[in-house]
Amino acid sequence: MPNLLDEITTRLGAQWGYLTQAQEAYRAAHGAYYQGAWTHTEAPTGGAEVAPDLDSHPLGQQATWRDVGGLPTTMAARLRIDTYDGPHGAGYVVVMQTRLDGVLWERRVNVGAETERESEWRPLFGEDAEEGGD
């Protein structure tokens, strides 16, 4: 795994507490975790720090990253939050993507009961890289 991915993991770790606190506050106020749209249209490349789009939000959910908080001012990986609510309880997955040497890398960090949703940094190829797989 490229060292830069370790570096991005370290940077996320420094921010992690803010993100999870923001999620718990949002859930306390709204009864569900915040679903976050991609912070960047494209994954940052080569470790470049790029400011996130704080105004992005999913359709039908008015709250933006600006409302929820928990993000750094610049990021070397784009991020989105997938929420879930199932038989074993509610949770969310923080999905991160960054592009290094032309390869799209992705890591998923799960917070909640469905631990099988977690995955370490892995390169995405072919249909996975195209968000396909159907």
Add this chain to the structure above:
Amino acid sequence: MSFILNPYRYAAPSSILTNLVSYWQLEEASGTRFDYHGTNDLTDNNTVTQATGKLGNAAQFTAANSESLTRADNASLSTGDIDFCFWAWVYLDTKTGVMIVLTKNNSATVREFLLRYNNGPDRFEFLIYDSGGNIVGTATANTFGSPSTATWYFLYAYHDSVNNLVGISVNNGTVDTGATTGAPADTAAAFRIGSTATASFWNGRIDSVGFKKAPLLTSGELATLFNSGSASEYPWS
């Protein structure tokens, strides 16, 4: 002395229930969608909402929000080279891209079956895969043709392990079949309604989904489920 039998009290269970694995009415407004027959309750991902259904309410999927319903792989949902079939009522808000009704799919190499709308040929399709994720059977609903948006359709799709066929029909019409060219696989992929693992999100409504491990539904069973376009509800007796 004579007896008067009450035909309603003594109605026989519907044969549709035989070998039925799961049935999701999709009546819930949010959160877990319950399996009304089996044990495969579905996890909500990214807040699938609710809209008026074919019967009662339906699950409303918004593709832009990456919404889906999922259940981890288990023996009851696993298939492979066996007889099995699905049915579902579906409603397209748009016809943008490939959109998944249901599948077992973790990636392009770990996948089992897939029922979808494909905007390329503008048809509903049913596909099954081998252990490498390669397509080994495709049925395309060419007889029915192009579906419209904002319209409910009854989809029926199956794998026939004896005759090595996959089939699909729309609104209880003529079944289009395709021959299988390899061995359908049982994989570790999760069961999903509304998307693959990462993409091809449904944009519209899905209602009353059934999954049965059995030979093909009979014409009578299909007629009961379709009910001349009005649908009928579990337990169909």
